Amino acid sequence: MQVLVYGAGQLAQMMYLAGAPLGIEVWAVDVSDKTVVHPVSKKLSDMSLTQAIDAANVLTVEFEHVPEELLEEADRTGKLYPSVDAILVGADRVREKKLLTSLNIPNCPHKIVTHVDQLDECVELLGESLIIKASRDGYDGYGQWRLKSKSGLDDIKQQLAGLDLRAVPLVVEQCIAFDRELSIIGARNQDGDIRIYPLAQNCHHEGQLHVTIAPAPRMSDALQEKANKIFHDLANGLHYTGVLAVELFQVGNDLLVNEIAPRVHNSGHWTLHGADTDQFDNHLRAVLGLALGSTRPLGVSAMVNIIGCSSFSRDLLSLPGCHMHWYGKSVREKRKMGHINVLAESTLALGSTLEKLTQFLPMAHFPVLQSEAEKL
Ligand code: ATP
Ligand code: MG
Ligand code: MG
Secondary structure (H helix, E strand, O other): OEEEEEOOOHHHHHHHHHHHHHOOEEEEEEOOOOEEEOOOOOOEOOOOHHHHHHHOOEEEEOOOOOOHHHHHHHHHOOOEOOOHHHHHHHHEHHHHHHHHHHOOOOEOOEEEEOOOOHHHHHHHHHOOOEEEEEOEOOOOOOOEEEEOOHHHHHHHHHHHOOOOOOOOOEEEEEOOOOOEEEEEEEEEOOOOOEEEOOOEEEEEEOOEEEEEEEOOOOOOHHHHHHHHHHHHHHHHHOOOOEEEEEEEEEEOOEEEEEEEEOOOOHHHOOHHHHEOOOHHHHHHHHHOOOOOOOOOEOOEEEEEEEEOOOOOOHHHHHOOOEEEEEOOOOOOOOOEEEEEEEEEOOHHHHHHHHHHHHHHOOHHHOOOHHHHHHHO
């Protein structure tokens, strides 16, 4: 069986690695030049894109920002999972908000803005503390502007002046004072079977995910049930096939959806070592029409992103339950270079291993690790 992934980054690489033992051959499309490459070595394949599409049983994506003409070409083959509609919901915050409203799923109070002058009205309606998001092409906090008080409005208007907001509107959200960030990840296959991983707790710094703990500590059954319902409503509402990730804010006993990612997700990397079946394996199973695997956690996991650095001792691998995954990219500031997974038997044991991990790492690049370890 062959699967062709649009996008040739680390997520395609991890799909490749999950596919090998199942006898599934995974190829990747570099969407910037439409070449077909090996997902790990990035070496050019002999296949043209057309030949790779023909050879594949299934086409899928590793990220939502695939140029639309490529998605439409893929969709015409009838082999694209998830569907182009589901991918575009993840790629376009306006579509995303409309879907959430139509399915009655709680999300952040927001307004859609097509002219900077509408920002004054947003302040009246939503308050002075706002997060202004470009509706397309944002990730890791890029394409966002934060308003802290009314006095900053003119400055932000100037920064936005060059954008064509009629073509790409802004989504202006109330800044939520959440208790914590969570995500719910699961898979739905072509038969409509659903398997959901336990809620994960995510710690962001400057708009970027740094640490995930899963299952999320101190989680009530009621909140897990609420998250499961949100997942079911979205996955069934979209007739979704594949792994779907939903980012959430916990506010008291309520959950608000922040955004939807129609793909495997960074906050699901802990499943590589911490769950019965990892998210990449389950994604391949889902899109190929195979039975889904158990999402049961094997203990308590932490996933620590390695961001913007590569020079540190690999001796960290001596720590119990510690694994590393390197993406093989050149170093850039704020770039996700790899991640470390730690699996432990208890929250306490996990905290202790994470404390030890800090001794192996250049801590300037891990601004939240120490405090997250101490909280466990
Ligand atoms: P990703 O890499 O997850 O796709 P993104 O660039 O699409 O990120 P968001 O997930 O929308 O951006 O926002 C990034 C982070 O900014 C969130 O995880 C959260 O920490 C913070 N944030 C976003 N929206 C809000 C909000 N309405 N209120 C408070 N914090 C927010
Ligand atoms: Mg996003
Ligand atoms: Mg996000």
